[in-house]
Amino acid sequence: MEIKSIKSQTFIAFSFIILFFVASASAQALRQNFYQNVCPNVESLVRSAVQKKFQQTFVTAPATLRLFFHDCFVRGCDASVLIASGNNQAEKDHPDDISLAGDGFDTVIKAKAAVDSDPKCRNKVSCADILALATRDVVALAGGPSYKVELGRRDGRISTIASVQHNLPRPDFSLDQLNNMFARHGLTQPDMIALSGAHTIGFSHCSKFSKRIYNFNPKSRIDPTLNRNYVFQLRQMCPLRVDSRIAINMDPTTPQTFDNAYYKNLQQGRGLFVSDQVLFSDQRSRGTVNLFASNNTAFIKAFVIAITKLGRVGVKTGRQGEIRIDCTRPN
Numbered sequence: 001m002e003i004k005s006i007k008s009q010t011f012i013a014f015s016f017i018i019l020f021f022v023a024s025a026s027a028q029a030l031r032q033n034f035y036q037n038v039c040p041n042v043e044s045l046v047r048s049a050v051q052k053k054f055q056q057t058f059v060t061a062p063a064t065l066r067l068f069f070h071d072c073f074v075r076g077c078d079a080s081v082l083i084a085s086g087n088n089q090a091e092k093d094h095p096d097d098i099s100l101a102g103d104g105f106d107t108v109i110k111a112k113a114a115v116d117s118d119p120k121c122r123n124k125v126s127c128a129d130i131l132a133l134a135t136r137d138v139v140a141l142a143g144g145p146s147y148k149v150e151l152g153r154r155d156g157r158i159s160t161i162a163s164v165q166h167n168l169p170r171p172d173f174s175l176d177q178l179n180n181m182f183a184r185h186g187l188t189q190p191d192m193i194a195l196s197g198a199h200t201i202g203f204s205h206c207s208k209f210s211k212r213i214y215n216f217n218p219k220s221r222i223d224p225t226l227n228r229n230y231v232f233q234l235r236q237m238c239p240l241r242v243d244s245r246i247a248i249n250m251d252p253t254t255p256q257t258f259d260n261a262y263y264k265n266l267q268q269g270r271g272l273f274v275s276d277q278v279l280f281s282d283q284r285s286r287g288t289v290n291l292f293a294s295n296n297t298a299f300i301k302a303f304v305i306a307i308t309k310l311g312r313v314g315v316k317t318g319r320q321g322e323i324r325i326d327c328t329r330p331n
């Protein structure tokens with residue numbers, strides 16, 4: 001009798017706990033048709049603005065894709081990276097964000113203006129969602145997949161240099177460091193490998209890998225995991241004492257196409273950063289690299305799953321945050 005009542009009490013308590021979790025989870029969740037009633041044309045408004053910008057310069061694609069990644073890993077996907085600094089203390093002032101190309105910021109500003117040109121939509125769509133949509137559009141424009149984007153993110157009000165520290169991966173990271181950092185953001189090793197495929201488009205400054213191609217000192221020798229011919233090619237493009245503004249294609253084969261060439265390059269020792277090449281040199285990740293290299297469909301499938309998960313990282317929803325009127329400053 002007594003046991004039975006304890007059992008039913010526990011059952012009721014458990015039901016409430018589960019109910020609570022289900023309710024709070026659904027209140028927090030993003031969804032594809034979030035703006036259906038408020039701004040039904042949001043997708044086409046963003047797409048045409050992004051398309052126009054992409055036709056002006058290809059950098060639009062890599063710049064926007066990288067901007068989305070850096071936004072999501074720091075304070076969640078809340079457009080905090082877009083906030084302008086009065087005193088050089090914003091996210092975008094951190095050394096890891098300084099090299100974010102201006103065309104990514106410009107893409108969001110232009111897409112936001114396009115959205116706001118529709119009176120129905122004015123100041124109804126968050127900058128964080130506009131960045132997520134623009135990212136999908138640039139991936140598709142560069143020849144990658146077009147996928148459904150979950151929406152309903154709210155914009156954050158805070159952007160600080162300090163929050164960037166220890167939240168973005170560095171190009172000299174080991175596999176364990178990469179896995180730890182991605183795991184902290186809810187992403188698995190396959191997610192991390194698929195997202196690294198973003199390096200199939202875009203540019204890197206020579207300083208990010210020069211240690212790998214020169215024998216600077218006994219502690220910094222040419223990286224033995226690098227393809228010898230690639231080392232010589234890189235040295236030609238990045239001579240010593242080179243202008244620090246020089247940037248080169250990260251994918252030497254198809255630099256303007258979003259495809260699985262990145263993984264084929266890794267198989268040949270043509271990964272530009274330590275953090276790229278390690279995905280092939282380390283036994284624990286090599287299998288996934290080989291799979292993505294041999295099967296573009298498998299890569300695309302994994303990329304869509306991973307970027308959708310990336311888009312959920314630390315999001316603000318419901319009454320959290322705000323809908324920013326100007327993407328470069330909190331209301």
Ligand code: HEM
Binds near residue numbers: 061066099169206
């Ligand atoms: C896995 C760890 C990663 C590391 C260590 C890393 C590091 C870097 C570095 C050092 C650059 C060159 C920046 C410069 O010199 O201007 C770069 C560029 C880039 N990264 Fe990553 N990245 C990583 C993951 C990602 C992810 C997950 C994405 C997106 C999903 C991404 C997208 C890009 C793009 C598109 C560029 C080219 C940017 C441009 O051309 O403007 N990266 N990354």
Ligand SMILES: *[C@@H]1O[C@H](CO)[C@@H](O)[C@H](O)[C@H]1NC(C)=O
Binds near residue numbers: 295297298301
């Ligand atoms: C490639 O990957 C896709 C998606 O995972 C799978 O359906 C397909 O069977 C694979 N193709 C080959 C040739 O293995």
